[in-house]
Amino acid sequence: MINIFTVLNYTEERQVNFAVFQFEGLARAWWNVIRAKWERERTTWTWANFIREFNEKYLPPIVQEKREDDFIRLRQGALSISEYETQFTKLSKFGPELVATEQRRVRQFVQGLNVEIQEALAVAQINTFTEVLEKVQRIEIARVQDVTVVQDAH
Incomplete structure (x- = not known):
């Protein structure tokens, strides 16, 4: 609306x-x-x-608190980056203080990513949410391509 x-x-x-x-x-x-x-x-x-x-x-307080907890506990797991970002964005309104600044939003997003993606981001200079999203999407694409190459070799 x-x-x-x-x-x-x-x-x-x-x-x-x-x-x-x-x-x-x-x-x-x-x-x-x-x-x-x-x-x-x-x-x-x-x-x-x-x-x-x-x-x-x-949306009584107990429901809002549950959604905030869902946001705090959100992890990428088996989700694609796109699916994780959608859930992150949807739930972030229930934890506004956790994403109050661009830096906090990036940190919260990265903390929920799978460890191997977090490790790949460790050396990256990231200042905005858009930058982190672009970088993790590139990492995801590279990993999918690596898996495909390995499967084709067999």
Whole structure:
């Protein structure tokens, strides 16, 4: 939704209206209660306020903590670099302090990589997440090619 809002240059209030327009059933009933509360308390219709209310209802602290733990424990394992990066990015919003700076984001990402890839990165100069992603993708491609060459030799 955020991408849609950006492209269409939606105001904060319009962003909220667009999101709640899609609600049905229990979600619509929940929103009616929140809307009445906002009107009573004169709460500004911002996306941040909406997300706060939404998360309080549909993403309670115990779920958020579980997702943060999932992020902290995330390891590449059998995932491809692309699959690992997708999971990393998806879960990173649950541990924002762990990726608050580019340096911390890179460190967290690298710590979850398989050891052999971490070792291959040890001598690399990495300053941005984009750089680390490019380097690990190159390492992955090289390793796949090495395996293919070895298999073809047999």
